[in-house]
Amino acid sequence: MKTKPYGPTITSPPPHSISPYYDVVRDGVITEIVIKRSDRDPRYWPGEAMRTQVVGADRFVDFYDEPEEKNVKHWKKMLGFYLAKFVLQPLGYDIDINNCYIRSFPQGYKLFCHKKGHKDAPRRDSYLCGWKKDFRSPAEFARHLKWLMLGAKRNPATLKTTCDCCYCDDRMTRQQIAELEWGRKFSRRLKKGKVKGGESECISEKEGGPSKY
Secondary structure (H helix, E strand, O other), X not given: OOOOXXXXXXXXXXHHHOOOOEEEEEEOOEEEEEEOOOOOOHHHOOOOHHHOOOOOOOOEEEEXXXXXXXXXXXXXXXXXXXXXXXXXXXXXXXXXXXXXXXXXXXXXXEEEEEEEEEOOOXXXXXXXXXXXXXXXXXXXXXXXXXXXXXXXXXXXXXXXXXXXXXXXXXXXXXXXXXXXXHOHHHHHHHHOOOOOOOHHHOOOHHHOOOOOO
8 A cells, every 4th residue: 555655745737837947846735836047136135234233323223134034924925826826827737826835035035124213113114135126015026026937038139028027117017016916905005105015915815815824
């Protein structure tokens, strides 16, 4: 009698969708997406001075700190949901999109928590750094990550990127993209500055994404 192997296993993709740019790994009910492609440039990380907390005479701070683990998990959950919905499901993967994560950010990308204000209660904003623009939320980074996952292709005639995120392609604003892919309510919150990449930005499944992680 054969026994069922335990531990993570690489999910067999539909025959037409094998890719050198990512793996899909299933561990129980959780599916992890491993991104193998990156366009990183660590020169765009905050410098050492900006990552050091200095309390001024007015007791204010302005520096980039390590993010809380729950915030990192939130980003990975939201991005995993997006890639599962807009890449893997259309390719024929049989997965639960509400239990998908990215295993890690693309090589050279790093999440920071920018703290600014009074040292006892500073404002906290998340920034994913490692590219010429800092991404301020999973929704803002999602299209760029999808482009990386699909091979970071460029137009062969112009050599320009084919990425359609709000920074690479100005035909749509980030609010328009958010409304199209994440829902109108989420887009309104983004416009009002209430979405900063933290736990509070979780949106319900009816609005286009998982409600909890």
